[in-house]
Amino acid sequence: MNKLLAKKLHYLIKKYQTIIIAKHVFPDWDAQGSALGLANLIQDNYKGKTIYVVGERIDDDSSFPSDQLTLEALGKALLIVVDTANAERIDFENFAGCQEIFKIDHHLVVDDYGNYNLVDDTAIACTQIITLWAEKMKLKISPLAAKNLYKGLVTDSGRFLFSGVNSQTFQAASILMENGVDLHQVQNELYLQDLKVKQWQNYAFNKLVLTPKGIGYIVVGPSDYQPFNLEYDQVKNALYTMSGIKEIKIWFTVIEVDQEFKVSLRSRDYEVNQVARKFNGGGHKLASGAKVKNLAELPQLIKALEALIV
Numbered sequence: 256m257n258k259l260l261a262k263k264l265h266y267l268i269k270k271y272q273t274i275i276i277a278k279h280v281f282p283d284w285d286a287q288g289s290a291l292g293l294a295n296l297i298q299d300n301y302k303g304k305t306i307y308v309v310g311e312r313i314d315d316d317s318s319f320p321s322d323q324l325t326l327e328a329l330g331k332a333l334l335i336v337v338d339t340a341n342a343e344r345i346d347f348e349n350f351a352g353c354q355e356i357f358k359i360d361h362h363l364v365v366d367d368y369g370n371y372n373l374v375d376d377t378a379i380a381c382t383q384i385i386t387l388w389a390e391k392m393k394l395k396i397s398p399l400a401a402k403n404l405y406k407g408l409v410t411d412s413g414r415f416l417f418s419g420v421n422s423q424t425f426q427a428a429s430i431l432m433e434n435g436v437d438l439h440q441v442q443n444e445l446y447l448q449d450l451k452v453k454q455w456q457n458y459a460f461n462k463l464v465l466t467p468k469g470i471g472y473i474v475v476g477p478s479d480y481q482p483f484n485l486e487y488d489q490v491k492n493a494l495y496t497m498s499g500i501k502e503i504k505i506w507f508t509v510i511e512v513d514q515e516f517k518v519s520l521r522s523r524d525y526e527v528n529q530v531a532r533k534f535n536g537g538g539h540k541l542a543s544g545a546k547v548k549n550l551a552e553l554p555q556l557i558k559a560l561e562a563l564i565v
C-alpha cells in the first residue's frame with residue numbers, strides 16, 4: 256500500500272468535518288461493505304464527524320442516512336468513493352460538487368477521478384484495502400466494522416476461491432476475525448437462500464445446452480421465470496448453476512427481459528470480455544455482460560466463444 260496515500264487519507268479524514276462516502280451503482284457486498292465499514296471506522300476513531308453514506312443499499316441497512324445532506328454541506332465535504340472504477344459509475348449525482356475526492360479501489364485503473372487515488376488492483380476486494388489501511392493506521396476496528404468489511408472480502412473473493420486471493424487477503428481476514436466477525440451470522444446473512452430460488456435453479460439447470468467444445472448455456476424468458484415469482488436478481492442465479500463443472504469451460508445465460516436479450520458470460524480460464532465487447536458489452540476478463548438482438552444471433556456468439564478455446 257502506498258504509504259503517502261494511506262497517510263493522506265488519515266489526514267483528510269481528520270481535516271474535514273463532513274465526510275460523504277459513495278460507491279458504485281447497483282452495489283454489491285464489497286461496495287456496501289467498504290462504504291459502511293469505512294463509515295464505522297471513521298465514526299469510532301475520528302470523533303465528532305458527520306458521515307453520510309449515499310446511494311442505494313442491497314439490504315434494509317439504513318445507517319449513515321443522507322437525506323439531511325444539504326448542498327451547502329456537500330460543498331465543504333470530503334467525498335470518499337469506494338470500489339468504483341470510473342466516475343460514470345459513482346452512485347451520487349453531486350459528486351463533482353464536493354471539496355475533494357478520495358478514491359479507494361481495486362479495479363484496473365481506467366479513470367483517476369479522485370484528487371487522490373488509492374488503488375491496488377492486486378487486492379481481491381476493496382474491503383481488503385480498507386482493512387489493511389485501518390491496521391496500518393492502528394485504528395480500532397469494532398465488531399460491526401469488521402462484519403461489514405468481511406462481507407466484501409468473502410463475496411468478492413468467491414469465498415476465498417478466486418485466483419486473485421493472496422496472502423494479504425488472508426491477512427485481512429485474520430485482522431477482521433480478531434476483531435469479532437461472527438462467521439456463522441455472516442454466512443446466514445449472505446448465503447441463506449429462498450426455496451423458490453433453489454427450485455428455479457433446478458428448473459434452469461435442466462435447460463442447459465452443452466456444445467462439444469465446452470460452451471454451456473441456458474436460455475430463459477418470462478414464461479420460464481414468471482411462475483417462480485422472482486426478482487430479476489434472483490433470475491440471474493441460473494448462471495451460477497453452471498460454474499465449477501469440468502466439462503463446461505465457458506458458460507452463459509441469455510435472459511429475455513423487457514424484450515431485451517441479456518447475456519451474462521463466465522469462464523475459469525478464457526477472456527470472455529473480448530467476445531462481450533463484440534456483442535454490445537464488456538466487463539472483467541472472466542466475467543462479462545453482453546446483449547444479443549435476438550436468439551438468431553446465438554450461433555454467432557457461440558462460435559466466437561468457441562474460438563477462445565484452444
Ligand SMILES: [Mn+2]
Pocket residue numbers: 285286338361379380381411
Ligand atoms: Mn469490489
